[in-house]
Amino acid sequence: MALRGLEMARYLPLIARFVAQNLKSRLAYPADFWTGLASDLVHQAANLVFILVVFQHAPSLHGWRREEVVFIYGYFLVPFAVFHATAANLWDFADRYVVRGEFDRVLTRPLPSLLQVFLETMELESLLGAVTGVAAMAWAGRALGLDWRLADLAIFPVLVAGGVAIYYGIFIALAAVAFWTDSRTGLIPLLWNLNAYGRYPVDIYSRRLRFVFTWVLPLAFVGFFPAAYFLRRGAWGWYAALTPAVGALVLAFGVAVWSAGVRRYRGAGS
Amino acid sequence: MAIIEARQLTKEFRKFKSRPGLAGAFRDLFTRRYETVRAVDAIDLTVEPGEVVGYIGPNGAGKSTTIKMLTGILVPTAGHLLVNGCVPHRERERFVRTIGVVFGQRSQLWWDIAVRESFRLLQRIYGVPDAEYRRRLDELAGVLELGDLLDVPVRKLSLGQRMRCELAAALLHGPSLLFLDEPTIGLDVVVKLRIRDFLREINARHGTTILLTTHDLADIEALCPRVVILDRGRILYDGALDAIRRDGQGLEEVVRAIYQGEAVGGGAGAGPGGRRVPELGGGRAAEGGSAVEPEGGRQYGAGGAG
Numbered sequence: 001m002a003l004r005g006l007e008m009a010r011y012l013p014l015i016a017r018f019v020a021q022n023l024k025s026r027l028a029y030p031a032d033f034w035t036g037l038a039s040d041l042v043h044q045a046a047n048l049v050f051i052l053v054v055f056q057h058a059p060s061l062h063g064w065r066r067e068e069v070v071f072i073y074g075y076f077l078v079p080f081a082v083f084h085a086t087a088a089n090l091w092d093f094a095d096r097y098v099v100r101g102e103f104d105r106v107l108t109r110p111l112p113s114l115l116q117v118f119l120e121t122m123e124l125e126s127l128l129g130a131v132t133g134v135a136a137m138a139w140a141g142r143a144l145g146l147d148w149r150l151a152d153l154a155i156f157p158v159l160v161a162g163g164v165a166i167y168y169g170i171f172i173a174l175a176a177v178a179f180w181t182d183s184r185t186g187l188i189p190l191l192w193n194l195n196a197y198g199r200y201p202v203d204i205y206s207r208r209l210r211f212v213f214t215w216v217l218p219l220a221f222v223g224f225f226p227a228a229y230f231l232r233r234g235a236w237g238w239y240a241a242l243t244p245a246v247g248a249l250v251l252a253f254g255v256a257v258w259s260a261g262v263r264r265y266r267g268a269g270s
Numbered sequence: 271m272a273i274i275e276a277r278q279l280t281k282e283f284r285k286f287k288s289r290p291g292l293a294g295a296f297r298d299l300f301t302r303r304y305e306t307v308r309a310v311d312a313i314d315l316t317v318e319p320g321e322v323v324g325y326i327g328p329n330g331a332g333k334s335t336t337i338k339m340l341t342g343i344l345v346p347t348a349g350h351l352l353v354n355g356c357v358p359h360r361e362r363e364r365f366v367r368t369i370g371v372v373f374g375q376r377s378q379l380w381w382d383i384a385v386r387e388s389f390r391l392l393q394r395i396y397g398v399p400d401a402e403y404r405r406r407l408d409e410l411a412g413v414l415e416l417g418d419l420l421d422v423p424v425r426k427l428s429l430g431q432r433m434r435c436e437l438a439a440a441l442l443h444g445p446s447l448l449f450l451d452e453p454t455i456g457l458d459v460v461v462k463l464r465i466r467d468f469l470r471e472i473n474a475r476h477g478t479t480i481l482l483t484t485h486d487l488a489d490i491e492a493l494c495p496r497v498v499i500l501d502r503g504r505i506l507y508d509g510a511l512d513a514i515r516r517d518g519q520g521l522e523e524v525v526r527a528i529y530q531g532e533a534v535g536g537g538a539g540a541g542p543g544g545r546r547v548p549e550l551g552g553g554r555a556a557e558g559g560s561a562v563e564p565e566g567g568r569q570y571g572a573g574g575a576g
Contacts, residue, residue, distance in 0.1 A: 014394050021391060025382035028423065105378060107343045108371045110363045111395055120380075182286075266359060267281070268345035 011115060018119040026124060037125045044132045047073060047199075064201045068231055071140035075230065076199035076223030077133025079163030081126055083171075083195075089121040090171050094178035094186030103265060114172065114258055137230075144231070152230065158244055159229070163222035165247030167195065170217060172254030179261030198222035202236070214239075221246045271355075273447055273479050274317035274340060279349035281310040281335050309335040311503035312349065319446070320477040322469070324494030324511070326484065328529055332503040333483045337451055340481070341371055354447055367396060370440035374452035377432065378439045379424045385435050386420040389442060396443035403442065410438040413468055430461035437468065441478075448472075450482045454489055466492045487521045499528050 026033050051073060055066035089096075097103040097117065106116045141148070174187045198219035202210050213220045221243045228236035287303045288294065310332040317323055327333050338344040339351060342358030342365050351357060356365040372378070379388040393403045411417065414434045424432060433453060440448060450469075454462045470493060472478045482494060490497055490511065497514070499507040506528050507514065514524050 017391065017394050021380070021383055021387060024387075025380065028382050102376065104338065104343050105371075105373065105376055107362065108341055108366050108369075109395055110367045112363070263345075266343060266345045267283070267347070268359070 011111075014111075015119065019122065019124065022119075022122040023124050026122075033125055036123060037128060040126055040129055041132070044077065044129060048136065062201060062204050064204075065144075067140040067143045068233075069201065071137055071144070071146075071231060072201065072224055072227040073199050074133045074136025074138075074140060075227035077136065078130045079160045079167065079222055080195060080198075081129030081133065082160065082164045083167040084129065085124050085126040086118060086122055087168060087171060088123040088126070089117050090175040091188055091192075092186070093117065093175040093188070094181075095184050098178045098265070099182070099184055107266070113262055114255065141230075146230065146232070148230075155229075159226035159240060162243035162245075162247035163198075163226065165251040166218055166222050166243075169247070169250030169252070169254035170194075170219075172251075173257040176254075176258040176261035179265045194219065195222075198224060200224065201228075218246050218250060271319075272316045272352075273319045273321075273354060274315060274481070275350075275352045276313060276315040276340070277350040278312045278314065279310060279336070279339060279351055280308065280312050280347045281332075281339060281344060282347045283307050283309055308503050310339070310346075313500070313503075313505050315498065315505070315508070317479060317481065319479050320473070321496060322473055322480045322482070322494050324482050324484065324490035324497040325500065326487070326490060326497060326525065327500035327506075330502075331500045333500055334451060335503075336500070337449055337481070337483060341369060341449055342366055367443065368445055368447065370443070370445035370448040372433075372436050372440045372448070372450050372453050374433070374450075374455040377424065378436055379432070381425045382423055384421050384423055385416070385427070388424065388435075389420075389439060392439055392442050398443050402444070406442055406444060407438075410441060413471055414438055414464075430457050433457060433461065433465065434468075437465065441472065444476075445478070447479045448481070450480065450484075452484055453482070454484060454486055462486070462489070469493055487525060491521055499525065501529055 026036075048070065051069050052066070054061070055069070060066075061069065097106065103113070106113050109116060171188060174191060178186045194217065197205075197213050197217075198221075202213055202220040202224050205213065210220075221239065225236055225239035226243055229238075229240035231237070283306070284304045285307050287305050288298055289303070313336070315336075325333055325336070335344065339346050340353055340358060342353075342362045345359040354365065354368040356368070358365050378392075379385065380391065389407060398406070411420065414437060416434060416438060419427060419431050419435060422431075424435070427435065437453070454465060457465070466489065469480060469482075473480055480493075482489065484490065495511055496509065497507070497511050498505060511521075514528070515521060
């Protein structure tokens with residue numbers, strides 16, 4: 001793992017270069033850029049309004065107050081924004097790379113194939129979702145009178161990184177399924193909305209679903225558990241300590257599925 | 271030492287075989303039938319540094335599959351392969367630094383940014399030092415007359431302009447071996463001529479080895495002293511271009527005759543440096559199976575057709 005980390009550090013200047021170029025090419029189509037931005041904002045506003053409307057009819061949800069649920073959603077928006085902005089290319093990976101054969105070109109370049117796919121298209125305007133999220137957290141945290149500790153400043157990015165890693169792992173694995181099927185759309189457009197399950201208190205779901213979102217598709221580690229930690233909801237908050245480990249595990253799984261898929265694509269057995 | 275050395279190189283694919291009719295399609299949902307197709311069938315190919323080789327054959331002959339093995343994209347089913355001193359698929363990232371690849375149907379460049387910026391990204395990807403990069407870009411831009419194109423986004427280039435940029439992009443890291451898969455497809459005559467001139471020039475100036483697949487035999491006549499003719503995964507002819515040209519007969523007709531399994535050239539058919547593969551059109555008898563173990567070579571999983 002440490003070796004992997006070092007290897008990635010070698011690519012940092014290259015990644016920075018690609019980030020800049022992606023931003024530039026997004027700005028080459030100002031209309032797309034602004035509509036992307038606006039639609040993200042509308043989406044986030046609609047989700048917030050939905051939460052507020054629900055709480056007009058019930059004072060609390062399984063013991064969760066309105067501000068707490070807004071806080072969880074706000075927190076969730078941060079890892080989701082980072083994921084959405086950087087992994088946009090996984091969305092139509094099946095069609096663009098496998099069906100249309102662009103993956104051949106990827107394999108003729110001296111970079112890891114997964115890194116190339118990430119770098120080639122980004123939707124960096126989606127990062128604005130993180131700003132919305134932080135604003136929602138600030139508002140809710142104030143209303144709840146949350147006590148922030150200095151250590152939280154260091155813990156926050158670690159938990160966010162863990163959450164992003166979980167999304168990466170899940171969606172890399174789903175994208176890699178394209179190496180085995182000849183389907184044009186792939187699984188990701190079907191399953192994209194799974195991400196919504198990470199942003200509500202996990203105890204509103206049935207026991208079975210709770211188990212699934214904790215230990216099978218560990219989406220609760222992306223938004224809910226870390227947010228519960230900052231809300232000082234002891235029982236759930238403790239799970240947050242596992243977020244980095246779960247992130248590393250799920251990401252490793254995704255990369256393993258990817259590698260197996262690439263081996264298959266290149267016709268090396270299986 | 272040879273720059274490309276392939277012995278008994280073979281690639282098989284498992285192809286899904288669909289049943290006819292609606293009922294058949296329904297049955298396919300549950301039990302799929304596969305058949306093994308041998309796209310490249312135990313070919314031997316040796317290319318020396320500085321050669322320009324035309325690799326031709328009808329659609330489905332196995333040209334692209336060969337190129338994909340030689341460039342490290344596909345892993346061979348069987349056989350021995352060494353390109354630029356590497357086993358292409360095994361050390362992919364190290365190997366691809368030493369080659370340039372142009373797929374005529376596909377772009378190496380980023381659609382929305384200026385050509386120059388695509389080039390800069392490629393420079394970073396290949397880790398080309400600044401001074402070397404500038405020198406190469408100057409040279410390539412000069413010979414290909416890229417001048418004004420460098421600041422245009424790729425999406426605004428015509429096909430011919432784009433192809434000139436593609437060639438430059440493939441050579442920025444100074445590869446000693448260049449693979450061109452139908453580089454002149456869809457181009458007008460003027461651009462074709464310019465590209466041929468360019469390829470001749472880099473071959474002469476830098477000794478760049480070129481392997482070219484094309485359906486345009488005029489490309490071959492203009493560029494390739496040596497041709498390799500492939501059909502149904504097997505090499506039908508490998509030798510000097512001159513040796514198969516008959517008096518008063520166009521290359522087109524000669525090649526068509528070879529595809530159809532007729533005898534090649536006059537006399538022995540093996541002109542200077544030419545080598546005719548025995549039993550033209552006579553099936554597989556002459557070469558036996560593909561299970562010949564190459565000596566000292568790397569044998570991949572036998573992966574037979576059965």
